Amino acid sequence: MRNDHEAVVVEQHVHRDDVGARMGMWLFLFTEVLLFGGMFLVYAVYRYQHTNDFRLAAMELNTGIGTLNTIILLTSSLTVALAIAAIQKKNKFLSILLLSVTILFAFMFMVNKYFEWSAKFEHGIYPGSEELLNRSNGQILFFGLYYVMTGLHGLHVIIGVVILLFILVFIIRDKVTFDNYVKLENAGLYWHLVDLIWIFLFPLFYLIQ
Amino acid sequence: MMGQTAVAVKADNFYHQSTNKYSGILSWLLTIDHKRIGLMYMVSIIFFFLVGVIVGVLMRLELMAPGKTIVDAQTYNALFTLHGVIMIFLFIIPGLPAIFGNFFLPIQIGARDVAFPRLNLLSYYLYVIGAVLALLSLVLPGGPIDTGWTFYIPYSVRSTTNISLPLLAAFILGFSSILTGLNFITTVHRLRAPGMGFFKMPLFVWATYATAWVQIIATPVVGITILLVIIERLFGVGIFDPALGGDPILFQHMFWIYSHPAVYIMILPAMGVVSEIIPTFSRRTIFGYTAIAMSSLAIAFVGYLVWAHHMFTSGMSDTARWIFSLLTFLVALPSGVKVFNWVATMYKGSIDPQPPFLWVMAFIFLFSIGGLTGLVLGALATDVHVHDTYFVVAHFHFVMFGGTGTIFFAALHYWFPKMFGRMYNVKFARISVATFFIGFMLLYFPKFIMGYMGMPRRYYDYLPQFANLQMISTIGSWILSGTIFFIVGYLLHALFKGPKAPSNPWGGVTLEWHIQSPPIMENFKTIPTITHEPYDFSQLKEMKNA
Numbered sequence: 001m002r003n004d005h006e007a008v009v010v011e012q013h014v015h016r017d018d019v020g021a022r023m024g025m026w027l028f029l030f031t032e033v034l035l036f037g038g039m040f041l042v043y044a045v046y047r048y049q050h051t052n053d054f055r056l057a058a059m060e061l062n063t064g065i066g067t068l069n070t071i072i073l074l075t076s077s078l079t080v081a082l083a084i085a086a087i088q089k090k091n092k093f094l095s096i097l098l099l100s101v102t103i104l105f106a107f108m109f110m111v112n113k114y115f116e117w118s119a120k121f122e123h124g125i126y127p128g129s130e131e132l133l134n135r136s137n138g139q140i141l142f143f144g145l146y147y148v149m150t151g152l153h154g155l156h157v158i159i160g161v162v163i164l165l166f167i168l169v170f171i172i173r174d175k176v177t178f179d180n181y182v183k184l185e186n187a188g189l190y191w192h193l194v195d196l197i198w199i200f201l202f203p204l205f206y207l208i209q
Numbered sequence: 210m211m212g213q214t215a216v217a218v219k220a221d222n223f224y225h226q227s228t229n230k231y232s233g234i235l236s237w238l239l240t241i242d243h244k245r246i247g248l249m250y251m252v253s254i255i256f257f258f259l260v261g262v263i264v265g266v267l268m269r270l271e272l273m274a275p276g277k278t279i280v281d282a283q284t285y286n287a288l289f290t291l292h293g294v295i296m297i298f299l300f301i302i303p304g305l306p307a308i309f310g311n312f313f314l315p316i317q318i319g320a321r322d323v324a325f326p327r328l329n330l331l332s333y334y335l336y337v338i339g340a341v342l343a344l345l346s347l348v349l350p351g352g353p354i355d356t357g358w359t360f361y362i363p364y365s366v367r368s369t370t371n372i373s374l375p376l377l378a379a380f381i382l383g384f385s386s387i388l389t390g391l392n393f394i395t396t397v398h399r400l401r402a403p404g405m406g407f408f409k410m411p412l413f414v415w416a417t418y419a420t421a422w423v424q425i426i427a428t429p430v431v432g433i434t435i436l437l438v439i440i441e442r443l444f445g446v447g448i449f450d451p452a453l454g455g456d457p458i459l460f461q462h463m464f465w466i467y468s469h470p471a472v473y474i475m476i477l478p479a480m481g482v483v484s485e486i487i488p489t490f491s492r493r494t495i496f497g498y499t500a501i502a503m504s505s506l507a508i509a510f511v512g513y514l515v516w517a518h519h520m521f522t523s524g525m526s527d528t529a530r531w532i533f534s535l536l537t538f539l540v541a542l543p544s545g546v547k548v549f550n551w552v553a554t555m556y557k558g559s560i561d562p563q564p565p566f567l568w569v570m571a572f573i574f575l576f577s578i579g580g581l582t583g584l585v586l587g588a589l590a591t592d593v594h595v596h597d598t599y600f601v602v603a604h605f606h607f608v609m610f611g612g613t614g615t616i617f618f619a620a621l622h623y624w625f626p627k628m629f630g631r632m633y634n635v636k637f638a639r640i641s642v643a644t645f646f647i648g649f650m651l652l653y654f655p656k657f658i659m660g661y662m663g664m665p666r667r668y669y670d671y672l673p674q675f676a677n678l679q680m681i682s683t684i685g686s687w688i689l690s691g692t693i694f695f696i697v698g699y700l701l702h703a704l705f706k707g708p709k710a711p712s713n714p715w716g717g718v719t720l721e722w723h724i725q726s727p728p729i730m731e732n733f734k735t736i737p738t739i740t741h742e743p744y745d746f747s748q749l750k751e752m753k754n755a
Contacts, residue, residue, distance in 0.1 A: 013228045013241055013326060013731070020324045020399040027391045031429045038433035038463055042448060045459060127446040137447075137454025144446030144453075148437070 018182040025186040029193050032156075036197050039149050043204060046141045053138020058209045060125075061146070065116045066206035069109050070198065076105035077195040080164070080188045090178040092171060099168050099184075102191065106161045113154055117147075146205055153197055160194045163187045222630070226730035228326075241326035242730060246333050247312035248628070254308060257299040257340065259697070262690050264292040269652070269686035272679050275671055282669040286355035287370075289667055291347070293358030294375060298382050299340055301613055302471060305478035306424075307336070307389060309620050310417045312628060314393060316721045317411045319402025319739065321731040324395040328388055335385035342378035346371040357667060359468070362449040362460040366441050373439045380435045383428045386474070390424030393417055402720075404739035411719045411743045412501055416481025419505035423470045423477070426513060431467030434460065458523055465516035473512040475609055477505055479616035480547055483569050486623055487551050489717040490566035491558030494744040497550040504543035511540040518587055522596045530589055537587035544580055548573065563715060564638035568619030571646050575611025579604055582657065600660025606653045618645070618696065625700065626710030630726040633703035637695070644692045651685025718748045 047054050083098035124131030125143055132140055167187045170176040176184050223244050227236040237245055268288050271278045280288065315323055323329050347353045351371040356364055365372050397418045401410070410418075437448055438460070447453025449460045488495045495501065517525060517533040525533075551573065560566070582604045585591045595601065626632050655678040660666075664675050671679065713722040718741070724732060741748050 013322065015321075017324065017399055020395050023398060024325060024328075024391055024395045027394060027425055028387075031387050031391075031425055034426065034429035035433045038430045038466075041463070042437075042459065045456070046454075050454065127444040133453075140447050140453045141455065144448055147444075148440055148446060148448070152436075 016180070021182045021186060022189075025189050029189060032193055032197075036149075036152070036200075039145070039152065040200070040204075043145055043149070046138070046145065050136075050138025050141060053136050054142050055209055057139040057142035057146075058205060061206050062116055062119070063206045065112050066202055069112050070202050072105050072109050072112070073195045073198050076102045076109075077192055079105065080191045084181065084184055084188055087171065087176065087178055087181045087184060092174075092177075095184075096168065096171055099164060099171065103161055103164050103168070106157055106164070109157060110154065113150070149201060150205070153194070153201055156194050156197070160187075160191050163190055221729060222725065222727040223730045224727060228730070239330070241322070241330050243311050243315050243322050243326065243329060244628075244728065244732075246329050247308050247310075249333055250303065250307040250311060250336070253337065253340065254300055254304055255697070257295050258304075259693070261292055261295040261300055262693055264288055264295065266686050266690050268292060269683040271669070272671070273683040274680075275673060275676055283352075283355065285669045286357075286667075287353040290354050290357050294343060294354070294379070297358055297471075297475075298379055299336075299343070301475045301609060302386060303336060303382075303389075304475075304617055305482065305613065305620065306393070306417055306420055306474075307332075309413075309482065309624060310389075310393060310420075310478060313624065313721055314414055314417050315396060315400065316724070316728065316732050317414050317719055318397065318400060318405055319720055319733065319737050320396060320400035321733065321736070323392050324399050325392050328392055332385045332388040332392070335381050335388070339378045339380075339382035339385060342381065343375050346374035346378070349374065359464060360435075360438060361464075362438065362441075362457040363451065365438055366450065373442055376435045376439050380432055383432050383435075386424050387428045390421035390428075393421040394425070397421075402736050402739055408499065408502070409739055409741075409743055410502075412484035412495065412498070412505075413478070413481035413719075415502040416477045416479075416484070416505050419509040420474050420477040420481075422506075423474050423509045423512065427467045427470035427474070430463060431471075434463040434467070437463075458520070458525075461520050461523055462517065465519045466513075469516040469519065470509075470513050472609070473508055475613045477508060479572070479613040479620075480505065480544075482616050482620045482623070483551060483572060484547075485717075485719065486565045486569050486619060487554050488744040488746075489623075489715050490561045490563055490569075491555050492561070492716065492746055493554060493558035494742065494746065495550070496553040496556075497546070498742075498744070500546055501550050504546045507543040508540060511536060511543070515540050518592075521589060521592045534587055534589050538584065541580060541584060541587075548577065548580075561716075564635060564642065565619045565623035565715070567639060567642040568615055568622060571642055571649075572612060572615040572619065575607055575615060575646075575649065579607030579609075579611055583608065595660055597666055598660035599656040599664045599666055602666045603653050603656035603660060606656070611649060611653070615645075621700070623715070624721075625703070626714045627712075627721055627726045627728070629704055629707075630710055631703050631707035632710040632714065633707055634699050637699045641692050641696050641699075644688060644695075648685050648688030648690075648692055652682050652689050653685070655679075655682045655685075713752065716746075716749055718746055718752070719743055723752060 079098045079102045083095045083102065086092075086095035086098055120126065120143075126132065127144055127147060132143055164187055167176060167184050170183060223242055226242075228241045228245075229236060229239050231239060237249065240246065240249075267279070268285070271280050271285055271288070311323070311329065315321065349371055351369065353370060354368075354372055354375045355370050356368055356372065360372070360376065365376075397410070397414060401407075440446060441449055441455075445453075447455045449455045449457055451457060484495060484501055515533060515536045517529060518537045521530055521534075551569075562570075582600070586595065586601060586604055622633070622638055656664075659675050659678050662675070664671060710726055712724065712726045715722070720737065721728075723737070
């Protein structure tokens with residue numbers, strides 16, 4: 001249809017709108033909250049049905065590693081916030097440093113998670129295992145939810161790391177600068193969400209015993 | 210017809226202007242222009258719609274006579290699942306927002322594009338990936354999914370057909386839908402032209418805006434539900450498996466928490482299109498602008514709270530049942546508000562029965578039947594009798610196909626000259642409304658009767674007393690599908706051979722009728738300042754002279 005190929009490139013089709021970009025990010029975070037909200041709903045229903053089993057199963061989780069990971073994630077939220085403050089003050093180097101520390105913390109979180117899950121696997125506690133199937137339904141559900149919810153959260157940590165790595169490159173290449181840092185802000189928002197979800201997961205699985 | 214100032218279509222329009230350095234097919238595939246993306250959606254969505262139509266016709270052929278007619282029972286199970294999945298996830302949910310929302314929402318608020326043009330393209334490709342995965346699952350070993358489009362547990366965990374792949378496809382399609390919604394909300398908040406307050410926005414924008422909120426609020430819940438079913442199939446964690454303590458009814462709740470609001474994702478934009486077409490062809494400002502705008506938001510909000518009316522026979526406390534029944538009756542009110550306002554708009558208007566208007570007339574009639582039979586299903590006592598029968602199937606097709614489907618054609622006929630700068634054969638269009646209506650009534654109305662008599666949905670075979678009605682229904686499917694292919698035919702012909710359309714063939718006054726057909730890249734040379742109410746037809750004189 002109408003094929004005279006005089007492609008006229010329209011310059012700057014994508015305009016810059018920081019408020020709009022943040023608004024879009026908040027809306028996206030809202031959908032993430034609802035995604036996990038579905039999981040929390042399932043958790044609430046089964047906790048109500050199997051209160052005692054959930055209590056018993058929770059005692060088997062390693063509160064020490066959980067606490068350590070909470071501290072790690074909370075601190076990483078601080079460093080990513082400071083990275084934004086640094087770039088606002090035109091301190092590119094400090095921002096890169098703080099962002100790298102954030103990513104490092106994320107790796108530490110995942111390493112802890114790896115050891116925690118492996119320990120559970122060694123004890124034969126994983127979905128479909130003989131050990132677990134011999135237990136009560138409530139405990140099966142608790143560990144099922146434990147793997148699904150912390151697994152989904154872990155997936156978000158990985159996605160967060162990928163996003164932060166991109167932003168790191170952007171800062172190094174001066175695509176994110178002191179007067180144009182909305183990408184870093186949005187990545188920070190995403191990272192805070194990852195942190196926030198963990199703050200709810202931690203007491204629900206490790207602390208209520 | 211008014212506004213017949215034959216504006217010579219200028220050579221420079223968005224068909225010749227690229228947003229990237231490529232020309233030819235790549236300039237389309239990599240475009241970030243909202244109009245081109247809208248058209249790419251249009252091609253894909255109409256393709257899948259036609260596939261869905263063919264599958265539907267095959268189902269009707271099988272049901273033409275009792276016993277085996279053309280396919281075996283397992284294939285029939287796959288067919289009705291496929292028909293549902295394609296029509297719902299690939300046609301009717303994305304349909305109006307992704308095609309006409311993309312094309313006209315930015316224009317109607319006086320913007321150059323959506324807020325996130327690149328994200329918009331990503332949404333399109335997510336749609337394509339979802340569609341490809343869904344199609345792939347048909348041919349892979351294991352066989353096509355046979356659970357019905359509702360994927361009910363426990364069968365969806367036990368069935369040995371390909372379940373995980375189409376579920377993943379639905380998840381990805383949901384993600385596409387979320388990104389589109391997010392894009393539209395931000396666009397409406399950030400990119401309205403100077404003077405375009407929220408209450409000067411055309412009602413299609415209001416409807417699409419409300420829809421976008423439903424997309425954002427509801428879709429993640431089905432996303433996680435689908436993921437849980439996939440995880441259940443892969444690892445057997447037991448969340449929905451009763452043998453391990455899980456609760457299949459919890460799946461139904463979570464599924465309908467999305468899938469009921471999803472019907473408002475389907476119908477709200479259609480209601481927005483109706484609110485555009487009726488004023489234009491009545492030459493009269495819309496009656497009750499604020500009421501219509503607010504009723505869209507009310508539907509979006511209350512519609513979120515009625516999901517369990519799909520589960521009146523599934524096992525729920527009586528208290529929960531009557532609360533959900535009450536809420537279901539409440540959600541009918543805003544729809545009623547709209548219908549009365551539309552009819553009131555026509556009163557003392559100067560009605561010009563062009564094809565888009567005729568489609569809307571068909572819509573009001575069919576949608577009212579669909580809406581009122583919905584109350585039969587929303588009432589507890591009657592629902593027990595007709596639950597999971599053809600009555601539900603008929604109700605659903607009256608509101609979705611008679612509602613949204615009809616308006617899909619209305620929107621297509623209304624905006625066709627604007628999108629392509631060509632005019633179709635109006636006489637053909639008028640005839641097709643009539644045959645569509647006849648085919649539709651023949652196809653779906655007997656299902657109300659059969660459902661009332663107790664014919665269950667999704668059955669491969671039936672008792673001899675249903676034979677006559679089933680036959681009538683099948684004949685209807687031939688008329689209806691014939692009409693649809695006829696429409697596609699004359700529109701395609703118009704696309705290449707149709708006469709050039711003026712920029713305002715219908716005498717509309719919303720912003721898209723102020724610009725040339727087809728529009729230029731970025732829509733406006735200078736962003737307009739809005740001084741008029743959206744449906745102020747006194748503008749027509751100045752528009753003619755401009």
